[in-house]
Structure formats: structure tokens, C-alpha cells
Amino acid sequence: MIGLFDSGIGGLTVVKAIWEKLPNMPLVYFGDTARTPYGNKSAEVVSQYGVEAAEFLVSQGATVIVVACNTVSAVGMEAIKNKFPNLPIFEVITPAVNRIRNSSKSKRIGIIGTRTLVNSKIYSSLLADFEVFQQAAPLLVPLVEENWLKKPETKRIIKFYLSPLKRQQIDALVLACTHYPLLKSLIAPRIGRRVKIIDPADETAAVLADYLIKNNQADKSGDSHFYVSDLTPQFQNIAESWLKRKIKLEKVTV
Numbered sequence: 001m002i003g004l005f006d007s008g009i010g011g012l013t014v015v016k017a018i019w020e021k022l023p024n025m026p027l028v029y030f031g032d033t034a035r036t037p038y039g040n041k042s043a044e045v046v047s048q049y050g051v052e053a054a055e056f057l058v059s060q061g062a063t064v065i066v067v068a069c070n071t072v073s074a075v076g077m078e079a080i081k082n083k084f085p086n087l088p089i090f091e092v093i094t095p096a097v098n099r100i101r102n103s104s105k106s107k108r109i110g111i112i113g114t115r116t117l118v119n120s121k122i123y124s125s126l127l128a129d130f131e132v133f134q135q136a137a138p139l140l141v142p143l144v145e146e147n148w149l150k151k152p153e154t155k156r157i158i159k160f161y162l163s164p165l166k167r168q169q170i171d172a173l174v175l176a177c178t179h180y181p182l183l184k185s186l187i188a189p190r191i192g193r194r195v196k197i198i199d200p201a202d203e204t205a206a207v208l209a210d211y212l213i214k215n216n217q218a219d220k221s222g223d224s225h226f227y228v229s230d231l232t233p234q235f236q237n238i239a240e241s242w243l244k245r246k247i248k249l250e251k252v253t254v
């Protein structure tokens with residue numbers, strides 16, 4: 001069983017990308033809605049939350065973990081790998097970096113993500129030969145969790161966050177928070193048609209599918225399970241409209 005987690009709804013963008021490749025794959029998902037957002041918290045706290053989420057998924061039968069959160073992928077991998085040294089653990093940043101290497105010609109790229117992701121400077125260090133322009137966009141996470149996916153206020157905030165990047169002549173923009181692909185239709189026209197949008201969820205799903213095929217685990221089928229640490233009003237609606245499937249949601253304490 002593949003286990004994925006995020007601070008809330010964002011990791012469902014990775015679930016969707018996995019199901020686009022492997023529609024029957026059974027998954028167990030944990031959204032830490034009681035403690036969202038992660039992106040304004042310290043690396044220590046984010047790491048601890050990541051370990052606890054992974055422990056919960058393993059207790060539910062996960063044998064492969066996908067860290068479906070850029071913030072935890074940036075600052076929490078060491079702690080999670082130390083806790084589960086024998087488990088295959090995937091994160092969302094390395095696949096995105098590989099994609100950037102193949103798709104940016106100018107080597108000038110933009111990153112939007114949470115404050116903790118931006119402060120980690122992980123993209124600048126993994127892409128030392130690139131010009132990396134970063135912008136923290138923390139307000140986008142609560143807007144997504146509130147289902148404000150089309151509101152004029154959301155459009156204005158996106159415009160505000162993108163304006164410094166628009167001056168930098170970037171040719172690719174990474175949606176370096178798994179919540180942001182839910183706003184892709186608002187982000188793409190505002191950053192401009194010449195800028196390629198990179199969604200790490202797609203790249204991560206491709207890497208995971210390769211791994212599952214190589215390990216003869218890609219043909220599994222069965223029920224998936226969705227858990228949250230608090231039942232928030234919007235989670236079920238957003239999840240079902242994003243995934244285009246009915247889901248059964250359960251509250252758990254981690």
C-alpha cells in the first residue's frame with residue numbers, strides 16, 4: 001500500500017497524478033488538517049509532523065511513503081528516513097529538479113512555495129548553475145483549504161505574488177507547494193504564456209510509477225483510505241471535485 005501525506009488538501013494533487021497513471025492503485029492518505037499550514041513553521045516542527053504522519057501511514061499498512069508536501073520534502077526528509085531506514089520514501093523536489101533541467105533553456109526559473117520551503121533554499125542549492133528567483137506565497141494555502149479557487153480576491157493575491165517574478169524573465173515556474181496546482185488555471189495566465197509551469201506532482205507520480213513497475217507492484221487494485229486530523233468543512237467537497245471520485249473521510253489522532 002502506498003501512503004501519502006500533506007498538511008491538508010495539497011497532497012491530493014499528487015494522488016490525482018498517481019491515479020492518472022495507475023487508476024486502480026490503492027492508497028492511504030493523511031491530511032494533517034488540525035495542524036495546517038506547515039509552511040510557516042520551523043524546520044524542527046515540520047520534521048516532527050512529517051515523522052508522525054509517516055508513522056501513522058505505516059500503522060495503516062503503508063509500505064511505500066510519498067511525502068506529498070514540498071515543505072516536508074525540503075526540511076524533513078532526514079528525520080523521516082532516520083525513522084524508517086528500510087522504507088522506500090519518495091519526495092516531490094528531486095523529480096521537479098530533474099524536470100527543470102530538461103525544460104528550462106534560459107536557466108532562469110521561478111519558485112513559488114511556502115515560507116519554510118523558500119527559506120530552506122533547497123532549489124537554489126540543487127540548481128546551483130541556475131538563476132533561481134523565489135517568492136513565498138503563504139496566503140495561497142488557506143485560500144485553497146477554504147475552496148476560494150476562483151474568487152477575485154484570490155486572483156489579486158496571485159497577481160501580487162507573481163509580479164516580482166514577472167520582471168525576471170524566467171522561462172519556468174515551479175508550483176513548489178502541492179496546494180498550488182489547484183490554482184494553476186489562475187496562475188498560468190498571470191505569469192504569462194512563455195513561462196512553463198512545472199507541477200512536481202506530475203514528475204513525482206512518474207518516478208513512483210517507474211518504481212512500482214520495476215518492482216512488480218503497479219498492477220495492484222483495491223480500496224483507498226483518506227484520513228484527516230480534523231474534519232474541516234471543505235475537505236470532502238474539494239477532494240471529491242478534484243479527484244472526481246467519492247471518498248470516505250475519517251478523522252484520526254496522530
Ligand code: DGL
Nearest residue numbers: 010037038039070071178
Ligand atoms: N502543501 C504543502 C507544501 O507542499 C504545505 C503547505 C502548508 O501547509 O503550508 O508545501
